[in-house]
Amino acid sequence: MLAATELFAGRDRHDVEDKKIFLELARNLLSSTPAVDRRRIASLLVSHPEMPDELLETLAEDEDALTAYPALRYSPRLSVDLLLRIAQTGPDTLRKAVANRPSLRESVISALCDHAGATVIRILLDRNDILLTRTQQAKLSRRSDIVATLGLELAGQDALNPDGLMGQFIHLPQQLKAKAIAAAEMTNLVKQAQTPGELDGRRLDGVQLRLQDAIIEQALLQDRPRFADLLGQGLGLSQVTCDLLLQRDQIEGLTIALKALGLSAHHVTTILIRLFGSQLPLTELRDLLRIHRTLSTGAAEVLVGQWILQEQNTHHSSSHFQPQYQEGRQHREDTGSGSADRTDKSAEGSQL
Secondary structure, three states, X not given: OHHHHHHHHOOOOOOHHHHHHHHHHHHHXXXXXXXXXXXXXXXXXXXXXXXXXXXXXXXXXXXXXXXXXXXXXXXXXXXXXXXXXXXXXXOXXXXXXXXOOOOOOHHHHHHHHHHOOHHHHXXXXXXXXXXXXXXXXXXXXXXXXXXXXXXXXXXHOOOOOHHHHHHXXXXXOHHHHHHHHHHHHHHHHHHHHHOOOOOOOOOOOHHXXXXXXXXXXXXXXXXXXXXXXHXXXXXXXXXXXXXXXXXXXXXXXXXXXXXXXXXXXXXXXXXXXXXXXXXXXXXXXXXXXXXXXXXXXXXXXXXXXXXXXXXXXXXXXXXXXXXXXXXXXXXOOOOOOOOOOHHHHOHHHHHO
C-alpha cells in the first residue's frame, strides 16, 4: 500500500480510472498496513489535490493518532460531522489537530469548548482569527477544570462573565477572587435596588440560630464530617463542595460560606482556629476576617447561590439558595442544654 501511495502522490493529476484503482487498493489493504506505513501514507496524501475524500476520512478516523493527525490538521475537505465527532470524543491529541485547522465552524468550536482539555482551549484563545461567542464563553465559565488552569487567560480576554467568576470562585486563581467578590457585591447592589424592602443583615430565625450553634459545636469538637454536613444543610450545597471548602487551600471560600450563614466575625474566628489550628498564621487569619468584615451578607449569599447553580450545571442539583437545616438530623435531641452559650464556646476567638 505504501508503494502504491508513493506512485499516486508522485503525480498531481490522475484520470478517473487511476483514482478508482487506487481507492480500491486502499479499501482492501489500508486496514492491514502497519501503523508506521499508514503514517507515511497520511503525510503523503493529506495535501494531494486529488486525494479521494473517502480515503481522507478513513485516515482521519484511524485508530493511530499519528496517522489521523495530518488529515485532521491540514485537510480542508473533511466533513463537519467528522470534526464534531473528534471534538466530542477526543482524545486531546486529535482535538489539538482540529483546534489548529485553518478555519473552524462555530459548531466545532462550541464542541471543543464543551469537551476539550486546557491545552486545546489555550490554542483557541491564542488564535487571532477566533473570537469566542458569549455562549462559548459561558461554556468555558462553567468548566471548573478550565477555569482553574486558564482563569487568568480567560479573564484577560473578557471570556469569564460575572456569573462564571462567581460560580467558579473555589477554582479561581487567587488573582481573580477579588474580581469575583466585586461582581457579587455589584450583583447584590442591583438586587437591593430592585427590591429595596429587603435589607442586608436581616434577623435570623430560631432554626438558623440553632444551626449556627450546631456548626460552632461541631467545629469545637473538630468533627469535620458532621461540620460539612451541617454546612450543606444550611446553604444547600452538595457534600462534595462542602468537603472541598474544608480543605486548607479553600479557607477563603469557607469564610464566605460562614458569612452567608450569618455567623459573626467572633464565631468565624473560633471556627477557623479550631478547624485549622497551627496551619493558619495570624496574618492570614486577619486577612480572612477582613474579608468577612468587608463582604456584605448579600454578596456572600450571591456567591453561594452561584456555587449552587454551578453544581446544578455539573450535577443537576438544586439551583436555589435556601437553608435546609433539619434539627432532626442532629446527633442528639435539643433538650435545652444541647446549645451552650456561644460566648463560652468562642473563648479562644476573644484572645485575638
